[in-house]
Structure formats: structure tokens, C-alpha cells
Amino acid sequence: MTIKQALLWADRKLRGTEDPKKSAYFLLKNVIFEDESFILAYPEFLLSKRQELKFRRWILKRQKHLPVWYIAGFIDFYGLTLKVNKNVLIPRPETEVLVEMILSDLCCLSPYPELSKNCHSGLDPESIDCEKRLYKGILKQVQNDGISYFLHSRTGSELGGAGLVLADIGTGSGAIGLSLAKKLPEAKVYAIDISAKAINLAKKNSKINNIQNVVFKKGNLLDPLKEKANIIVANLPYIPTNDLNGLAFDIIHHEPRLALDGGKDGLDIYRQFFIQVTSKIKSGGKIYLEIGENQGEKIRDLALDVFPNANVLLKKDWAGLDRYVVLEM
Numbered sequence: 001m002t003i004k005q006a007l008l009w010a011d012r013k014l015r016g017t018e019d020p021k022k023s024a025y026f027l028l029k030n031v032i033f034e035d036e037s038f039i040l041a042y043p044e045f046l047l048s049k050r051q052e053l054k055f056r057r058w059i060l061k062r063q064k065h066l067p068v069w070y071i072a073g074f075i076d077f078y079g080l081t082l083k084v085n086k087n088v089l090i091p092r093p094e095t096e097v098l099v100e101m102i103l104s105d106l107c108c109l110s111p112y113p114e115l116s117k118n119c120h121s122g123l124d125p126e127s128i129d130c131e132k133r134l135y136k137g138i139l140k141q142v143q144n145d146g147i148s149y150f151l152h153s154r155t156g157s158e159l160g161g162a163g164l165v166l167a168d169i170g171t172g173s174g175a176i177g178l179s180l181a182k183k184l185p186e187a188k189v190y191a192i193d194i195s196a197k198a199i200n201l202a203k204k205n206s207k208i209n210n211i212q213n214v215v216f217k218k219g220n221l222l223d224p225l226k227e228k229a230n231i232i233v234a235n236l237p238y239i240p241t242n243d244l245n246g247l248a249f250d251i252i253h254h255e256p257r258l259a260l261d262g263g264k265d266g267l268d269i270y271r272q273f274f275i276q277v278t279s280k281i282k283s284g285g286k287i288y289l290e291i292g293e294n295q296g297e298k299i300r301d302l303a304l305d306v307f308p309n310a311n312v313l314l315k316k317d318w319a320g321l322d323r324y325v326v327l328e329m
């Protein structure tokens, strides 16, 4: 079977699935370990028998709507390669924005803004108004705590994060916590999930990506966190139970319900989170949450109930929807 024949066969099999062409290219790339330009340039390339069998097997799984990342077994997230399987949510690009937001806030706090330029990808330091935000937030917290830590590693231009404690609640594959830990190698990052299978996978992902500054804990929300954190981030289940059946077939039939179902109005888990979080965040710390597009105002109310003096910011995604909440203590 040639590349051209493989794609024609896949095209027929995947009719009725979402993005059939994209799926076929993605799976083929990962069967022959070549990139898309190779596929386009060499339609007559002959797959080995083994590659052909694997491709057919994968396409038949995709025909049953199994997401391509579960089939291939991995996804790229914020520069990391993460193993994924049916026990964890497939990390979404929107969540990369949350990671970027946290790192860009920390970059702004650097006493050496000129070094911030290379601290992570895609950020134009000019565009984030570092001057105004410099010495706010976390830095205030450093003064309050009387501790001194360096957001910059003393050895290079990467952010170091020494002295910082971060916690990723509902870590799943480890996407958020591991991305932060990689960029802040001197910080201590807790990655917590109620699912033992998710924690096991997140641990594997830390090994694959050579990340050593993460403490993994299985448990309910912030229960396992035994010290206060400077930054708490959470992407917890927020979909109202009655809306689950309206999700795309691929999601509702293959991604774990434990990662999606937020109860009657979608906010059951965030309600519990807010009860617990008051005793787990350092004064002057920050909380970053990913939420559903219509939940901003309700989450703001929940936040102000427990932190009446906090600055609560709703932030938008690329589509202009309120998808993130930032609480500055």
C-alpha cells in the first residue's frame, strides 16, 4: 500500500467522523515517523507490511470515534510530549493559554526584565506592560512573607522560580503542572488528582520529560496539600451534568466523565475548591482557574464570598469568551 492508497482508504473509512483528512494525516505521520511534507511529497512511498497493518488498525479505531491522541498515545502540550490514555482528559490548546498567563505574570515580576525576553515562547514582553505590573502581586507576597527568592535562576536566562510553591489541582495527564515545573525548575510544584490512574500517568510524563521538581499526590482537591502555595491553578470539571450529552461524540464516549462532570450547574467541584482554598493559599498569592464560557459571573461571586478583598479578573480566550479567572489576594 502506498501513501496515496492509504489516504484514499482512510478517507472512505472515516466518512462521518470529524476532520477525517486531519486524522488520517496525523495517524499516518505517526505510523511512518515522517512529517506532513514527506506525506505530500512522496505519494508513491510504499508502507511496510507492519506499517500498513498498524495504519489500518488505527483508522478503524478512529472510525469508532476514538480521539487520535488516544490512538497514537501522546499529545504535544506547551513544548512537552505527554502520554495520554482514556484515564485522562486530552489537554486542550486553551489550557496552554492558562500556563502562558501564569508564566507571563511571573516574567513581569522579574527584577531583570531584560532577561524575561527569553523566558518562554511566544510572549512579546513589550505587549504585557511589565513596567506597570512589576513588583505587584507575588512580589508583594515575597515582602509579606519576609522570604527572598529569585524568580530567575542565577545561572541562566530561564525563569528559575526558587522559593515558589505552585499547585495544580486536577492535574490529569500533568499538563499544567509539568509545563510550569519545566519552565520553573527551581520551584516546587504539587500535582494533585483524585484519580490514581491519572496520577500514575502524570508521573510517567514527568519522567519522559525529565522533570524532577513535582510532588504527585492522589486525593480530593486541596486535601493532600500540606503547605500553603504561592500559586494555585486548577482546570476542574465544569460541565453541567445535563449538558454532557450535548458534547461531541468523541468526547462524551471516550474522555473520562470524572474529568468533565461538574454537577447540576457545573460548579459543584469549584464550590468545594473554594471552601478548601482559603487555608491553602499564601497571603498575596494568586489563583488561576479555567472555567466554562458562561460561568464567569458565578465564579466571581463564589470567589468573593471567600476572598472579599481579592481582585477577581475574568480573562477571555481567543474567541472572546470568559474562560479564565484570576484571583489576586
Ligand SMILES: C[S@@+](CC[C@H](N)C(=O)[O-])C[C@H]1O[C@@H](n2cnc3c(N)ncnc32)[C@H](O)[C@@H]1O
Pocket (backbone or CB within 6 Å): 088, 089, 090, 091, 092, 095, 169, 170, 171, 172, 173, 174, 175, 176, 192, 193, 194, 195, 198, 219, 220, 221, 235, 236, 237, 238, 258, 259, 260, 269
Ligand atoms: C478537566 S480535567 C483537567 C485535566 C488537566 N488539568 C488538563 O488541563 O488537561 C479535570 C481533572 O480533575 C480531576 N478531578 C475531578 N474531581 C476531582 C477532585 N475532587 N479532586 C481532585 N481532582 C479531581 C479529574 O480526574 C481530571 O483529571
